[in-house]
Amino acid sequence: MTTLELMGQNAKKASRVLMNAGAEKDKALLAIAAALRANSDAIIAANDIDIENGKAAGLTESLLDRLRLSKERIEGMAEGVEQVAAQNDPVGKIIEGRTLKNGLQIEKTTVPMGVIGIIFEARPNVTSDAAALCLKAGSAVILRGGKEAINSNKAIASVMRDAIEQAGLPRDCVALIEDTSRQSATELMQLTDYLDVLIPRGGAGLIRSVVSNARVPVIETGVGNCHVYVDKDADIEMAKNIVFNAKTSRPSVCNAIETVLIHKDIAEEALPVIKAALDEKNVEIRGCERTKAILGDCVKDATENDYAVEFLDFILAVRIVDSLDDALEHIARYSTGHSDCIVTDNYAAANTFTSSVDSAAVYVNASTRFTDGGEFGLGAEIGISTQKLHARGPMGLNELVSCKYIIRGNGQIR
């Protein structure tokens, strides 16, 4: 039995205790929050090692910033755990039920997943966020974070495991894989005997690896090639504000847009207005021929690839389309099914767009940046699903549970 199989076995065992836990879960979460605060010096000391290693490895300042922990950030993690404790228990909700003519009483009830695997990258706060959500959802969790954060993650996981045990639940409710090799991630993706679901949180490379290697059920998250389509009946001022916000407020996140499609009848008037706003943030525009004809040589040629990728940067692809249908075609071809928006004052166009765009979140006249569990009122999120099975869009506690049927009879046979 490999180290990971043993970890899986222990997690499964812990999950069977956790499955029927109620108030103990909140007690454990509050203990975790308190322990994070009480041990913040030790966690920061471990984090300092990661930061030193990161600097030596030449990580960019933006990556180092994601990696860095401070008293304030640990306080934020603790508060996040407390907020999860305060949410309603997603387990044991009776979703539906009926009594059959033969007297059988059938109910469909939410139950924990069992053991959840999470693969994530260099943000150590994900360690406590994800563990808290899984614990509240009644599942044991096996975490596999990025190598850059390994010392921080080990410190945080150790603090959490101790707190969980002191609160009376098995410490194996939370486990961290300390081996950060690519192989350990692949092994986790194939831990079919113990893992009920795997949630990869990361970029396109991780998702591709999961699609190729996973043998356990997966919820894909996070890759967002998002669009704003500016219809011929758009309010130009609104279109400008939405494009500016969706592109520039935080370009590195998945709900930021990468491409603007614009109807030919409004392009000449709207594009210069939009560009003027984007210029404030020095957004590079890569456009089609017609875009260049309007905006001039400051626009680079957009390649096929420019429409297909997430820039996650101050870069925007622009294409002028002849019709709403052409916009829909473009989105069907290039969208990753995350968030897409139409700006229009036309009722029929809005309806056609919302019914025809096959994405997790489809917007009329609002920024795609709202695709977020907190913004949607779902509480803390574990990620944003871009697939169609089980959960789509922001996933909160209610998406972290499964269900089962309970059937009560008095001797019925078929």
Add this chain to the structure above:
Amino acid sequence: MTTLELMGQNAKKASRVLMNAGAEKDKALLAIAAALRANSDAIIAANDIDIENGKAAGLTESLLDRLRLSKERIEGMAEGVEQVAAQNDPVGKIIEGRTLKNGLQIEKTTVPMGVIGIIFEARPNVTSDAAALCLKAGSAVILRGGKEAINSNKAIASVMRDAIEQAGLPRDCVALIEDTSRQSATELMQLTDYLDVLIPRGGAGLIRSVVSNARVPVIETGVGNCHVYVDKDADIEMAKNIVFNAKTSRPSVCNAIETVLIHKDIAEEALPVIKAALDEKNVEIRGCERTKAILGDCVKDATENDYAVEFLDFILAVRIVDSLDDALEHIARYSTGHSDCIVTDNYAAANTFTSSVDSAAVYVNASTRFTDGGEFGLGAEIGISTQKLHARGPMGLNELVSCKYIIRGNGQIR
């Protein structure tokens, strides 16, 4: 582009039309039903070839029976399609919604999956059943049936495609893979660009192959190593009836039981009663040492493997356990998470069992044979999910759809 990729592309294109279809779907379904009846002679002629080939290949009589079509069976298929047409449309149901403080109106709505792949074995009626459910759920379907039924399936698929086209929808809403090699199944499992979900319907071998090879999201179905636990507080007459029904009414199906666990305090009295009933059907019993001590040498030794497999036959494993906890341990270890039952008059034991057994359907005092979409009142079923993502237990139309968020604003930015 391979044949299958082209098929996938055409299915995706058809799915975009089907996505927004309403009454046209029912029109197409009724046309399919009429066409099945009208073409029953041609379908039977094609089926005759399969039957001849099957005889030549030495198929068992029970397999030949599953394969065989008749006027009556085709009438049954047509009626099945009509029943699907009569069900409520699962698409466009608003599941939840709210207005945020910033005025954004968010709704979560059911939408079609897109393209569904179904791999199934030698029962040609599945071709029309599965296609009808997918069509009603607004998704295009790519069917890949067993080689034994290929001529029947081709005839049925052709009739369906013509009927769909005459009803005004794209014929590619339903496609059949005519290549029945193992390779074509593997290729379907990896058709990531076009397939939104794959539902394998078949035995343990097919499921294993899917778990190893699939790169598209999968809903596992059907493998059922099901248990009845006869508690010390069981009504022995009821236990006998439930065990007899669950084992012998149709041993070849997934909701039949394979193992009886029985509490030591009741075994001596109950086992002979249960065995006497099973003897009527010549059920072979494979038991533990203590079972043999009670029932004598007619009982074969149960091996570890006997507790792990689906016999799908008139064979039953029996084990005497010391406690409810031991029964729960056994079930946690060997159950495939399909259907498990406790027979008891003890309130606490019933509750412990329902909350601790992690299976799709958990029964108190009723036969596991009720795990079925029709019996549960869900309408026709596409299969029984034994995994925890998306759907668990019998899957009807409501489990064949996904959802998306539609967000309507008036210029909101974040």
